[in-house]
Amino acid sequence: MPVEYWLIFILIVMIIASIAALEMEDILSSIVAIGVVGLGVSLSFLFLQAPDLAIVQFLFEIFAVIILVRAFLKKDYHKEKPSTINKVLAGITVITLAAIFIFSISVFELLPPFGEPLMTTSQYYLDNGAKDTGAVNLVSSIILDYRAYDTLGEVTVLFTAILGAFTILRIKSKSKKDNSELSHASK
Amino acid sequence: MHQNSGMTLIVKTVTRISVWMILLYGIYIIFHGHLSPGGGFAGGVIIALAFLNVMLAYGRKFTSDWLNISFLHDVEAASATLFLVIGILGLSIGGAFLANFMTKGELFALISSGTILPLNIVIGIKVGMSLFLVVWVLAGSKAVKGE
Numbered sequence: 001m002p003v004e005y006w007l008i009f010i011l012i013v014m015i016i017a018s019i020a021a022l023e024m025e026d027i028l029s030s031i032v033a034i035g036v037v038g039l040g041v042s043l044s045f046l047f048l049q050a051p052d053l054a055i056v057q058f059l060f061e062i063f064a065v066i067i068l069v070r071a072f073l074k075k076d077y078h079k080e081k082p083s084t085i086n087k088v089l090a091g092i093t094v095i096t097l098a099a100i101f102i103f104s105i106s107v108f109e110l111l112p113p114f115g116e117p118l119m120t121t122s123q124y125y126l127d128n129g130a131k132d133t134g135a136v137n138l139v140s141s142i143i144l145d146y147r148a149y150d151t152l153g154e155v156t157v158l159f160t161a162i163l164g165a166f167t168i169l170r171i172k173s174k175s176k177k178d179n180s181e182l183s184h185a186s187k
Numbered sequence: 188m189h190q191n192s193g194m195t196l197i198v199k200t201v202t203r204i205s206v207w208m209i210l211l212y213g214i215y216i217i218f219h220g221h222l223s224p225g226g227g228f229a230g231g232v233i234i235a236l237a238f239l240n241v242m243l244a245y246g247r248k249f250t251s252d253w254l255n256i257s258f259l260h261d262v263e264a265a266s267a268t269l270f271l272v273i274g275i276l277g278l279s280i281g282g283a284f285l286a287n288f289m290t291k292g293e294l295f296a297l298i299s300s301g302t303i304l305p306l307n308i309v310i311g312i313k314v315g316m317s318l319f320l321v322v323w324v325l326a327g328s329k330a331v332k333g334e
Contacts, residue, residue: 051224055216059232066239067322134291135221135300143226144303148285151306152270155313159267162317166260169324 003114006047014040027072035065052139192246202244209237217311221300227307231314238319247326256323263316269309273302 014037021033038061045054112118125142135141143151193199213233220226242250274285281288285302292299 052226052229055225055229056232059229059236062236063232063239063318066236066243067325070243070322070326130294133287133300133303134294135303136295137221137223137226139224140221140226140303140307141300144221144306145287145301148274148306151310152274152285155267155270155310158313158317159264162263162320165321165324169327 003047007044010040010044010047028069031065031068031072034068035061038064052137192248194244198244202240206237206240209240210234213237213311213315217307218297218304220307220311221303222295222297227310228314230307231311232318234311234315235318235322238315239322242323242326256320259316259320263313263320266309266313266316270306270313273305273309277302 017033017036017040021030021037024030024033038057042054042058042061045051045057125138125146129138129141129146130136133141133145135145213230215230216225216233217227217230220230238250238254241253245253277286277288278284280286287301287303289301289305291301298304
């Protein structure tokens, strides 16, 4: 079976899972449905022969599902009331999106076929990557040698995000502790 | 003391054995980042998931006794600095910031590709510690809120 059929199959499964995630009333069930969508993305990366991306996507999907389940496990409300939608607005949105899709089909035909990139830069990496850097894995040689600045920025973003999360959450818990101590003292 | 916290005995016993294998697999992924798919980011996430596994199975109290959380925070900050140190070493030895100044070695060998291997290790430590600490802080704030 060619790759395209597998991709179409995975896409259909992902669309069904995302509709299920929106429509289900139980929050835990819809978290599981979102996990199915992420798994589909990971599988399609695998079929497109990008194992590095597939591994990272798969692991992050596990990570996100664990965080979401942990956040909603001890809540009393698992059930959510279905939201009421304005049917006229929803219909207009669907018609607009369908029109955009139909008009953009000719744009998709302009894309180069699979496996033939437009840029000559990637061809340079393919030809000289192993010789220049000594790394067999070309993805690794690009993100850590040719474009290491990019990775430096990524590390900085991660560092800043953790610093911010620590600062905000620590202030919150500290002020809560102060309040409880104050109330103890006043008693 | 920790008998009642965390999950059941079955989960704890399985976790006790499997955590070390997950950690080993993460370290393997990090060290073979320049030879096979994977690399520092993926290996770091696997290491974070191993710590997270312990936290889910044994509870927060046991984990904060087992791991020194503030030390993990120091390691995380130090690994971000180490990335810059390698970059500046490249500037002083190789002539450009983050230049590949170490020996290229032989293709398909573990010790090859110059600075890619140390950078992979640094990123793996950084990502692993960061993601675990994020979950730790988020879960902690939840517990405070629930009181």
